[in-house]
Amino acid sequence: MSLPSGTPERLSLNERLQDVTHALAASTTVHGVFEILLTSALETVDATTGAVLLVTPEGDRLELAQSRGYSPDVPTIWKDGPLDGSVPAGEALLDQTALFFEHQDALMLAYPDLEERVGAPPPVATAVLPMFESHKSLGLIVLDFTEPHHFTQEERFFLRTLSTQCGIALGRARLMSELQQQVEERTQQVYREARAQEAFIAFTEAVGTETEVTLLAQHSVAVLDQRFPGSTAAYYEREAGRWKLRVHSENLGESPELLEQLRAGLPLETPVFAAVLQTQAPVFVNAWNPQQERVEHTEMYHTVATYPYVRQGEVQAVLGIGLKDQGHWTPSDRALFLAVCRGLSLALDRAEQVEQVQLQKAAVQNRNRALEAFAQLSQEFVFETERFPLVRRAQDIVLTLLPPGYAVYYELEGDVWRCHSQVGDLGNEALQALVNAGFPKEVPTLRQPFETGQPLYQDVYAQGSDTDAEVVKHIQAVVSLPLQVAGTTVGIFLIALFHERAWTTTDRAVLETTMHSLGLALERAEHARELTVQRDLLEARTRLLSAANEELEAFAYSVSHDLRTPVRHLTSFAQLLRKTLGDRLDEKSARYLGVMDQAATRMTTLIDAILELSRTSQQPLHLRVVDLGAVVSGVRELFEAEALDRQVKWTVGPVPLVMGDVGLLRQVMENLFSNALKYTAPRTQAHIEVWAEEEEPHWRVFVRDNGVGFDAGYTHKLFGVFQRLHRQEEFEGSGVGLANVRRVITRHGGTVRAEGVLDQGATFSFTLPKA
Known part of the structure; x- marks a missing residue:
């Protein structure tokens, strides 16, 4: 589309801009956009020559796309070259601004070495107008003058607007060209697909x-x-x-x-x-x-x-x-x-x-026969527990699924393979004699599956590899399957056929499944025998424990009655002896009687501790949710009343709800607090701490004191009955309290622990289930 012809009077710049805008909007090709652009620009500002340079797709060079008025013989600075900011074209694009040079001195002043760099004389005056689309550099419009030219504000506005409109039109023309190309390519693709589809349909209909x-x-x-x-x-x-x-x-x-x-x-x-x-x-x-x-x-x-x-x-x-x-x-x-x-x-x-599908159908039929036989075999495996009868039954059923042949089961005894079960006639007396005598360990058909643990299938039996070829010439196909029990190969299950046989997938599946089931049956039989032995041992142990419990009850009764009586007699007669001697009791005799009293008291204490330990072990657990904090507070108040003459600092943190027997847990806290008060006696101020920490799925409760502590090397003795780490003269006690603690916590499913340093205190802890 061309621009309207001018009238004798020059059209105003706004009118020209409106005309060129309409012309660009109607143009659909890149060449048409350039023609409209150069015609309008040259006529409007009276430029001598003009050119359009485009940025290459890579964005690093400028290429001359179209020009007007330049002589082919006259060199010009506007030609293909790198996009370089040291020349007017590069600077206009990189700075995204139009450049106007009204006379040659202005251009040379801005670019002193321009002529030397481009190898051509610069124009007298020039305008360099960048084109953009959505901030993307498209190229340049260049207008040259052979005479100095003053660019008015109206001309500058016109040229800038023209370059903007040209950028939009150029982008639209490029898009139109790309769309046309895509349509053409798609049309060709549809044509190709249609021809291919026709050929495919023709072939499909034919076959x-x-x-x-x-x-x-x-x-x-x-x-x-x-x-x-x-x-x-x-x-x-x-x-x-x-x-x-x-x-x-x-x-x-x-x-x-x-x-x-x-x-x-x-x-x-x-x-x-x-x-x-x-x-x-x-x-x-x-x-x-x-x-x-x-x-x-x-x-x-x-x-x-x-x-x-x-x-x-x-x-x-x-x-x-x-x-x-x-x-x-x-x-x-x-x-x-x-x-x-x-x-x-x-x-x-x-x-x-x-x-x-046809092969699978035949295989399914064969497999159904095999499954029926295998189901029968599995039922028999349940009731039989002896190895060789189980093996023989498996041989019987497997042979019904195969062509004529025989089955032999071998086990390695020393260096000889011994036959332990045979089903079917071997077909040769000499071969039967060899089987009865046993084969050497090295025969390949037996050795290989035994060592590898994998079946050995021979579609064509290697006659002569195990025996003289003459005695086995009637044998055509062989399979040797390892029988494994608990992961250990115990024997070889061998099948020999008198006719050629390619061992099929179904054959292999049935045979290997039979071996697997036979192995499991033998494992189950072995486990049954072991369970019988363990049951007998458990019953014997139960009887022993029952007898031991009866003896323990008798012992507890004896302690509570028989042992208390002599102790009471000892105490009573010592008192009678004191009264009888009266003033005649000298100091030495009085000391002897005092020792007797102390020993009797100590004996009574030990008897009470033993009885308490026995009751703790036999007392049934009454589990419920226990507020352990309330138990700690109650036991603490009890001991505070007994230690009014001492300086004791109690630090009690939050203590949770737990599952337990409230009475037995009270005994635990009493024993631990009693220990803490006892072993802090030498301290001017005793310090006892109680707190709890979460240890999924339990709570761990701690009791720490600043007492005399203990040697960590003897920790293992702390919770034993009558085990003490201090002399009786230093600290009184029965040696049963911590044993009682462990027994109670163990019955609750928890554990106890003790940590200590000599003369630096001790920490005892135990775990209990969360409520």
């Missing part, structure tokens, strides 16, 4: 439900012949290290030498096939070269393609095509060839699945 591989290949070749007239399609299969032709286009018969060569087979290393083997992906060859590709008699083909068919991780077949009328593969033809190949791939997959 229907066919599953025979050769017929499927014939259908694919026929579709390719139809879609690529004059081409030659061929289907190859891998056989004996060569690619052999199986199906081909009819026109291949026109080249008998090539047909004979392909039927004989091409080597695997033939380049076009080797590439398929290596990549397992389609290969397209443009400009086919028979010498380079090492396939003779193929000069008539210009392009070739091959498509691999992969089975079990290896390329097993290839579908190929040669085109005679084109030198390269177009995207459309590629898509068409791939569509047919993928259709064949799906059909081959379906054929393989049908075959697999």
